[in-house]
Amino acid sequence: MIEFKQVGKYFNGKPAIEHLDLNIAKGEFTVLIGTSGSGKSTTLKMINRLIEHDQGKILFAGEEIHNFKPEELRRRMGYAIQSIGLFPHWTVEKNIATVPQLLKWPRAKIRDRVTELLELLHLDAEQFRHRFPHQLSGGQQQRVGVARALAANPDVLLMDEPFGALDPVTRASMQAEIVRIHRLSGRTLVLVTHDIDEALTLADRIILLDNGKVVQQGTPQQMLLQPATPFVRAFFGQDDIGIRLLGLGTAGSHARPGEQLPGIAVAASLSLREALSIFIARQAEQLPVAGEDGKVVGVLHFRDLIKPVKGEG
Numbered sequence: 001m002i003e004f005k006q007v008g009k010y011f012n013g014k015p016a017i018e019h020l021d022l023n024i025a026k027g028e029f030t031v032l033i034g035t036s037g038s039g040k041s042t043t044l045k046m047i048n049r050l051i052e053h054d055q056g057k058i059l060f061a062g063e064e065i066h067n068f069k070p071e072e073l074r075r076r077m078g079y080a081i082q083s084i085g086l087f088p089h090w091t092v093e094k095n096i097a098t099v100p101q102l103l104k105w106p107r108a109k110i111r112d113r114v115t116e117l118l119e120l121l122h123l124d125a126e127q128f129r130h131r132f133p134h135q136l137s138g139g140q141q142q143r144v145g146v147a148r149a150l151a152a153n154p155d156v157l158l159m160d161e162p163f164g165a166l167d168p169v170t171r172a173s174m175q176a177e178i179v180r181i182h183r184l185s186g187r188t189l190v191l192v193t194h195d196i197d198e199a200l201t202l203a204d205r206i207i208l209l210d211n212g213k214v215v216q217q218g219t220p221q222q223m224l225l226q227p228a229t230p231f232v233r234a235f236f237g238q239d240d241i242g243i244r245l246l247g248l249g250t251a252g253s254h255a256r257p258g259e260q261l262p263g264i265a266v267a268a269s270l271s272l273r274e275a276l277s278i279f280i281a282r283q284a285e286q287l288p289v290a291g292e293d294g295k296v297v298g299v300l301h302f303r304d305l306i307k308p309v310k311g312e313g
């Protein structure tokens with residue numbers, strides 16, 4: 001879907017990106033992570049030509065991005081950033097409708113889409129659609145920014161630290177929302193973050209950049225279990241690797257199916273990392289696990305936490 005071939009970008013003669021090869025498959029959730037100044041945002045912005053690359057080739061759907069008009073690229077690629085970039089004199093509705101209006105969607109269709117997106121992002125449509133950005137909190141503005149990026153069902157969603165200003169609870173719920181949107185729509189997603197846990201939770205594939213170069217790319221499990229260099233190992237926090245691996249599995253995936261146990265059940269979607277916390281807080285060695293309908297589907301045993309998570313091993 002998106003391919004970089006030996007891409008380079010220079011600012012004032014200094015390389016920000018050098019010899020970058022990337023291949024982002026259709027429908028994949030890719031996370032770019034790295035130290036500050038490693039070139040994550042530059043890489044993302046080169047995809048929709050907010051920054052033009054100086055060397056190499058960038059292909060979108062098999063064609064060089066220079067063959068697309070920048071407006072066309074931006075219509076096909078939603079873009080959400082931490083600093084939001086909402087138009088201050090436009091209402092929430094008008095902001096979200098930016099691309100649908102460019103595409104001349106009928107009014108009623110735009111209105112319905114705005115309602116749908118506000119609700120998807122847990123903002124009451126009637127309460128928020130007529131507000132202006134300065135009448136929203138930072139986190140609400142960020143959510144409107146994500147809604148705007150999604151508005152015209154773009155093929156690709158580019159996100160640069162989109163959850164940066166959110167409190168941990170809203171952040172976790174937005175992350176879950178994005179994972180759900182990704183699963184439902186099969187859209188290609190590229191997200192920049194400096195938050196390791198966010199990268200591990202969201203990504204199908206992580207690309208770790210340092211100094212304008214890819215140090216390693218792979219699944220979250222590969223990054224944790226097969227770090228290519230001491231830098232990768234240190235970046236993912238060698239002391240926390242076990243805990244982070246637990247973050248990749250769920251109570252549902254590790255429960256022994258069919259077993260029953262009285263007591264307050266934990267959700268099947270709970271991460272094993274959170275389950276560990278509950279084991280310790282309850283001083284228990286077994287936890288009943290319930291599905292979405294509240295029925296117990298099995299029992300999670302403390303000793304099973306060390307079993308490999310999906311895709312590992």
Ligand SMILES: Nc1ncnc2c1ncn2[C@@H]1O[C@H](COP(=O)(O)OP(=O)(O)OP(=O)(O)O)[C@@H](O)[C@H]1O
Nearest residue numbers: 011012016034035036037038039040041042043194
């Ligand atoms: N417009 C610009 N003019 C000059 N240098 C720039 C410009 N934009 C980025 N750079 C430089 O390019 C390098 C990569 O910047 P970039 O913003 O892509 O990094 P990043 O990994 O996203 O960093 P951070 O996590 O701090 O946001 C940095 O050294 C930065 O100073």
